[in-house]
Each structure stands twice: as C-alpha cells, then as structure tokens.
Amino acid sequence: MIGTAGNGEAIIRLENIVKHFGGATALSGASLTVVRGSIHGLVGQNGAGKSTLIKLIAGLHRPDEGRLEIDGRSYDRLTPHLAEELGIHFIHQDRLLVPTFTVGEALFLGRELRFPGTPFLDRGAMRRKSAEVLERYFGLALPHSALIADLSAAEKQIVQITRALIANPKVLVFDEPTAALVRREADLLFQLIRRLSSEGVTILYISHYLGEIADLCDTVTVLRNGRDVATLPVAKTSAAEIGALMVNRDIGELYPKPAVTPGEVLLEVDNLALADRFDAVSFSLRKGEVLGFTGLVGSGAKEVVRTLFGLDRPTGGTVSVKGETVFCADPAAATDRHLALVPEDRRRDGVALDLSVTENTTLASLDRFSHGLIDRGAGRRQTGDLVRRLQIKTDSVDALVKPLSGGNQQTVAIAKRLSRQSAIYLLDEPTTGVDIAAKVEIYRLIGELAERGAVVLVLSSDIEELLGVTDRVLVFFRGRVTRQFISSETSPDEVLADVTGAYETLRHAG
C-alpha cells in the first residue's frame, strides 16, 4: 500500500486519524491526501477538526491512532522541527511573531544570519535581506526600526508568510490567511499562492470562505464531525455544494422562516430620543413579528436597543408594552417587562467558563428552577432541550463550558437568555463568530420565537442574513431611521446603499 494513488503522487497522506482531548473526540478517522504540486482546500465548520488536523501535521499534536505519511515515508508522529526539516511550513491563523522583535529578527528567528566565522548575529544583514524579500514578494517597504508590535494586522500576516518563504518550503499550509486582510491584500496573496504553486510548491489551504476555495484550489476536502466526508475536484463542484456538505443540510433550509400571522401590537415606540445619539425613532411591533435594525457604528441602531433595555435613559418619547406606557430605568425593570437582551460581546459577558453548560444556561433564570433549593433535574432537562435545538457540541449538559469551541460558547450564551422565556427579544449581532450550522439554528430559533407569539428585534450588520430572518428592516443613519424596507421585497445592495448614507449624500449634493 506504499506507492501512489490517483494520478498524482501524494506528498502528505493521513489515514484514519483519531485524536481525543480528554473526553472530547476531535478527529474520528479523518483521512487527507494532498497531491504534490496541487492547491488543496480544507473546509469544515468550527469544531469539525480542521485545526487539530493541521496541528498534527505541524507536529504540535500526536495522533492517537492512524497513519502519517510524508513524501512516501511513514511517521508515528511529527515534531515541529521534523515538519520543518521535511519542508512543511505553516502560516498560522494567529500571528505567531514576537511583538518586541524587529521585522528582521522575527523573519529570521530560528535560522539567524551571523557574521561569517563568528557566533554573533548580523542584524544588518537580516535587515537588508528582509527588506529585499518583502519588497520582492509583496512590494512592501517597512521602516528599518519597526517592531512587530507597530505593524498592522495585514503587515504582520505578510511578515509571517515571508518567514515561511525564505525557508524554501515544499509544502505551505495556510490556516485562514485572509481573516485579517482587506481585498487588495487578499488578491495579492492569491496571486502569490498561484505563483508559488506554479513554482512547484504544494499548498494546503484552510478557509471558512468557500468563495476563496472555489477561486483558488484544485481539490477540496470537506471535514465534518472529525471525519472527511468528501474530497472533490473544485472544477466539478460549487461553493453551495461544498457548503451543503459542511452542514449536511439542504441549501433551501438555511433561512427557516415560518409564515406567522401577526397578532396584536406588543411593543410600540413613539418618538424615542436620546440626546446626541438618536431622535424621533418610532415603530410598532405585533406579536410574531421580526424586525431588523441595521446601520453603521454610531448610527443610533445599537443605542436604541440599549435604551429599550434600560441601559441608557431616553431624553424623549415613550415606549409601550401591550398598550401600557412603560419606563425601563434599568435592565432589571426591563426584564420585569419581559424584555430580554442578548448582547454582542457574549464571549466576555456571556458565559462563565468554569461552570457547566446547565449552570450557564439556567443562571439568568434560576427562579424558574428553584423552590428554595435549585431543581437541578428541571434545569438539566431544559438545557438538554436547548443543547439539542441549538446543536451545541458538548459531551453532556454537565460538562464545563471552557473546553467548548468559541462558536459553541457563544451559542451557550444565547441559550442562557432564551431560557428566560421573555416576550420581547432584543438580539445584538446574534451570529458574529458562530459557524454556519449554529447560525442556521439561531435563525430557526428566531422563527420559533416569532411563531410562539414573541416579538424579536434583531440588530445586525450582516444585511443578507437580516433580510433572510426578518419581516421588516429599519435602516439607521446619523441617529434617525432613514428608511424602512419590507424584507422580502428588497435586495442587500439596496439596503446597503441606505446604510452607508449614499442616498442621503446624493440628496444633499443634488
């Protein structure tokens, strides 16, 4: 079984890799074959096992089971040093550069240049050589004395790529390289990758962005739940098909918005104002309606949500719930009025890492689960239900939140608010940082809340998503509602034009 498979010769071959971390299984029989000279894409949701697989190749983890084969030779495990010796280099997602180093020092760390015949560093040579390499590959000139800490995210990324390039790699592994780059820089990176590929370097490219995979790669491997579910030639597939494989779901089910007939008016906001923030904001929401808010930072959209929840005190206007004028002076009062806010910064405010999933989800609604003492059984049952519905990947409802992936932690934070069963939900950027499957579950949940007669207000800067899940969208610009759209009758481009104020600018200019 040594020898080659398919048309090309395999430079990396992983077979049936299994890897556990404590009780959690990160990889359960994943295989990957990368053909020499190809640009191979690797995709999967958060928690699908991409990073673990990459770290195995980098020698940072040791496989529990399975075979590792590089260039036709078998290895029990790799070490970072061995991987480098074999010509495999990594562009990590985190920029692993020492902040107090100069660009030259960071580029040459581990293979420093010396004055010939002495043990001493030749910093001048490292500086010259790094300037030359950066100029040649990226047309980038950085000041001589610049420290890594002074560079922008994109510049750091470029330095890290250059680090790999000066080692004359055989295989380059890119782990989400465009996350910090703007379009121009990303285009430059793609050009560079193609150039390297044409020079014979094998590329393994990991990304969330299927568009990139479709543009760049020859072959793509899809990981799901710790296994490879498919390896396809990119020419014979589509971004949508790859996406469907990642989530194991029909494409049409992405925005599972049920048709709900609106009931009586539940929330009415009239001429609400907050000095210097927003003015004359009016809208009303019927039971079962989902309303979207969008706008730039400082447009007032976020501030309206904060004010509704009692975090800011309005300077004018009224808020009525069920026809009764209310005054929410603080979040506690808002909670009494059946308002619930899921804040954007969930990772910081949202979960207690050292508590279990159950403890986290029931924390905000303990009174529902306690009669003097906490009824842990009831809490567990409800949490089990939420874990299933939101597809939170955890061994049990009693497992700690800490080892869960970032996306799953955020989903737990949302579950915590949902467990309170309020009537009016304010969701602030509910899907930032969660993966596709969790997004879909959050969308489904929004629909379910509406179906049960709640009112949901979603604040999001992802207009596509907003139009998918809401009935109406209010666009905020400079503290005012400048336009209202019916979600099913508009397009993202149209909404975006108003978000950026293009319409306002035109009117003023004309």
Next chain:
Amino acid sequence: MSRAPMRRFAMLVDTPYIPASALEVEAQKAFEPPGAGPTFGRRFATLALRGGALAVFLGVLIVFSVTAPFFLTVGNIGNVLGQSAIAGVLAIGLTIVIIAGGSNVVTGGIDLSLAANMGLSAAVYATLAQAGHGDGVAIAGALGTGLAIGAVNAAAVTLAGIVPLLATLAVMNVVAGLELVLTQNTVVPASGAFLSTLSAGGPFGIPVLAYLLLGFTLAVAAIVQYTPLGLRLYAVGAFPDAARAAGLPVKTFVAGSFLASGLCGGLAGILSVSYLSGSTTGAGDMLLPVVVTALLGTVFSRRLVPTITGTLLSVLFVGFLINGFQLLNISSTLVSGVQGLLILLVVSATTVLGRKENV
C-alpha cells in the same frame, strides 16, 4: 426554485470575507471600531519612561556630586562599582531568567532563590577553604552548589510546571535552611591568595571586583544581546507560541536560564567570600536590591525589555544611590524604602505599557 436560496447561501458564507463593491468596502470600514492605533501613545510613553529614568539617574548623580564632595572621584566610582559587583552578578542572573520566562510579574520568569543561593555557595566555599581544601576545590564547590540550585529550580519549573514565583520561593527557603545547617548560623572566615587577589585594588586604584563586574557584564551581554542563542531566549520569553512555531525547544531554554542564574548565584557567592573575608549570615537581605535592579533595567532599553546592559546601568544607579546616601549620612533604612518604591514604580509603568501593547 432553489436558485435564490443558493445565492443567499453563497452570500452567507462569503459575506464576512471580501466586499463586492467599493460601497461595501466603505461600509465595512465603517463597521470597524475607530481608533488611530495605540502605537503613537505607546511610543511616547516608552520614550517618556526611558528618558525619565535616564534623567532621574543623571539628576541623582548631579545632586550627590554637588552635595557630597567625594562623590565624583575616580576612587569613589571604582568603590561603587566594586561594592555593586555582587548584586550586579546576581541581577544579571535574574535578568537572564526574566528574559527567558517573560516579564509578566506573576507568571513570568523570576528567581527568588538567587540571594539565598549566593549565601549557601559562599558558605560552601568558606567551609571547604577552612577544611583545608585548595582554591580550586572551593571554587568548584561554590559554582557546583549554585548550578545544583539552578537545576532544582529548572526541574520545578519545567518538569513539575510550577510558576517560577512559587517554585523559587520554595527553593529559596530550602537553600536558606541548608545554609543555616552548614554554618550553624555563624560567620565562617576564609582567606587565601585567590580571595585576596579578588578583593585587592586593581589598575587606577579601582578594585578588581569592579573590573570583574564590567568583564562579566560584557561577556554575558555579548551572548544574550548579540548571538542567535540570545535572540531565541528573548523569543521564548516574549511569545512562547511563536518560539515553538519557529521550532525552538521552549522548556530547554527556560531550564537553561535557571541553570545560568544558578551559576551566577555561585559566582556571586565566591565574590562575597572575598569581599567579606568569609561567609556571613543574612544573604537574604540581598534579594530586594537584586530584584529592583533587574526590573529597573528594563526602562533603560529602547523596546522596554530586560537587557544585560540595562541591568548594568540600573546596578550603577542603585549603587550610586546607596553610596550617595552613605556619603550624606542618610539612614540606610531609607534606602530599602526607596528600593521598594522603585519596584512599584517600574513594575506599574511597564505593566501599564505592556497592557496597551496587547490591546
């Protein structure tokens, strides 16, 4: 029928990635948090701290040279250097540990056992010399003692995974106890040709110890600041993940730094036997000045990192401060107060700056 959802799906997956139009670029920019970047502020603060430290150093020199007539004589400067040799060697050892362990005050590199190490090494030297062994045996005994203590620290930190602050605190107590057992809490006098050479005066009326300090600093500075080994040491301390990604054995470097600092403790022990003509009790009192010196050293570097030359400057600063106080007949109790204050100032300043950097 499935056409529209497909397009939506593609958008859903791709939206955060790359905007499709110039308009979207603008929109995306607007969603990014504002802020001109902390770089300028950080640079300015670094400059102010560094300039401030140098200004205070010069100010102290000027005030003392005006008020104390002997302060700026070659004899006195040599004297200060000679008196600072022991603390200087210890501070350089500590600096190596801080470089390799990172300068986080709680979780970073620190070796609290250094002063006790010096005490025990000195006691071993004096005891061996008193028992009639030659200089060579005594020297080997002292350096071996220091190295062994360094090895225990290294094992506790890299094998057992204990935070250096706690590991070396425990080792400090064990070592201080051993010294008591060995000396029965008495002074062990020692003398010999080697010791008198060390404690004698050298060229230009400057003590041999002063030349030793300068030579030692130069040698260690050359290794730490001008060789690949030193650069890697910095990488290991400043960002272990980056060092690991560059294929460096992080734990080996950390262990090596404790061995080096242990060796410095042994060397300082020999110097102290020559300076005091024997081993004396109370080595632990050296701890505070040594920690001050090593921490203060960071403000003398451009990048606000610990350096060997910065530590030498700060050794001189602390040395001149103590010397000036003595010349002016100011109580020595004030000195340790000033030292404690310096720790607070330097640590809070570098911590605040470090925090800014990480934003």
